[in-house]
Amino acid sequence: MANVLITGCAGFIGSSLAENILKNLSHFFVLGIDNLDNFYDKKNKIENVNRLKEYKRFKFYELDILNIHKLYSIEEKIDLCVHLAGRPGVLKSIENPNSYYENNLIGTSNILNFLNAKKSRKIIFASSSSIYKCENNKPFTENKTKLQPLSPYGFSKMFCENLLDNFHDNFGFDVVKLRLFSVYGPNMRPDLAIFKFTNLILNNKSVNIFGNGMSSRDYTYIDDIVNGIFKSINFILNEKNICETLNLGNSSPVQLLKLIEMLSMKIEKKVNVINLPSNKCELISTFADISKAKKLIDFKPNIDLNSGLDKFLEWHLK
Numbered sequence: 001m002a003n004v005l006i007t008g009c010a011g012f013i014g015s016s017l018a019e020n021i022l023k024n025l026s027h028f029f030v031l032g033i034d035n036l037d038n039f040y041d042k043k044n045k046i047e048n049v050n051r052l053k054e055y056k057r058f059k060f061y062e063l064d065i066l067n068i069h070k071l072y073s074i075e076e077k078i079d080l081c082v083h084l085a086g087r088p089g090v091l092k093s094i095e096n097p098n099s100y101y102e103n104n105l106i107g108t109s110n111i112l113n114f115l116n117a118k119k120s121r122k123i124i125f126a127s128s129s130s131i132y133k134c135e136n137n138k139p140f141t142e143n144k145t146k147l148q149p150l151s152p153y154g155f156s157k158m159f160c161e162n163l164l165d166n167f168h169d170n171f172g173f174d175v176v177k178l179r180l181f182s183v184y185g186p187n188m189r190p191d192l193a194i195f196k197f198t199n200l201i202l203n204n205k206s207v208n209i210f211g212n213g214m215s216s217r218d219y220t221y222i223d224d225i226v227n228g229i230f231k232s233i234n235f236i237l238n239e240k241n242i243c244e245t246l247n248l249g250n251s252s253p254v255q256l257l258k259l260i261e262m263l264s265m266k267i268e269k270k271v272n273v274i275n276l277p278s279n280k281c282e283l284i285s286t287f288a289d290i291s292k293a294k295k296l297i298d299f300k301p302n303i304d305l306n307s308g309l310d311k312f313l314e315w316h317l318k
């Protein structure tokens, strides 16, 4: 039995990943960490953890990764860490940058030092598409596209990537940095566009958007992301001396107005869109070149936005 430590296991991606591992990979024991912060309704996170606690191969540690001493209460051996804990959200990071640098950068530094002390040196990290510079709507390629974050959130993720590189060079960590692109689906964070717009349309309220609606996002369904993480786990456990960066996206960007139109048609309600001035901290478009992930881990997204939205709405309406 291999022990996988999942930080942020109560959150959207962490709980989906943990549940999928517990359901489908019987040779893994899952150790989960989360501080159940109130970035959004804590009730969602408690429900997620309670679902995970139904499995015998799961153990939960309610702790804050900013408290390095508490991390040492985890006595189990750790074969691999999937580090997802952190403060998400581009727009909110403008309001309170330090909470992002603390939770993401100091938090990641604590996790790395803790793992190093335990001689557990394999880590998969959730980075973000928001560290890229967007040039003429071209796809973002890991080793070609310039990095130029526009927000404290993006900076915090870029600094984390640098820190991981440093732990690879100095201490021989095996590292996989996954740059995730706009993840959505059942159980998603309520602060994300698809969730927010759905609620507004259902309640006959206007949808405020930044800019003219021509911006686009590479929306990626949660099961495809979980699958990409599964494949990364397999990859990192079977390889030695690796430090790789991979885009996990759908590679099929959709314009904001198109997304709103799709939601409105599926919900069968008209929508009134109000345009606000565009926001300088957000990228105009995101677009993942996934050829490297395809080559290295055989990553292939299977769910397009149309069917992904159906699955999300089915969950949401329940």
Ligand SMILES: NC(=O)c1ccc[n+]([C@@H]2O[C@H](COP(=O)([O-])OP(=O)(O)OC[C@H]3O[C@@H](n4cnc5c(N)ncnc54)[C@H](O)[C@@H]3O)[C@@H](O)[C@H]2O)c1
Binding pocket: 007, 008, 009, 010, 011, 012, 013, 014, 033, 034, 035, 036, 037, 039, 045, 063, 064, 065, 066, 083, 084, 085, 086, 087, 088, 089, 103, 107, 126, 127, 128, 129, 179, 180, 181, 182, 183, 184, 189
């Ligand atoms: N959802 C996306 O579209 C997306 C895109 C790119 C990257 N990411 C990254 O993936 C990771 C997971 O994102 P998510 O959407 O599931 O967010 P989430 O907020 O649902 O999950 C993050 C979890 O981390 C926990 N956490 C935060 N700070 C912590 C701390 N100091 N100690 C312990 N736990 C802490 C939170 O309580 C939360 O449960 C994040 O690092 C995020 O930046 C997400």
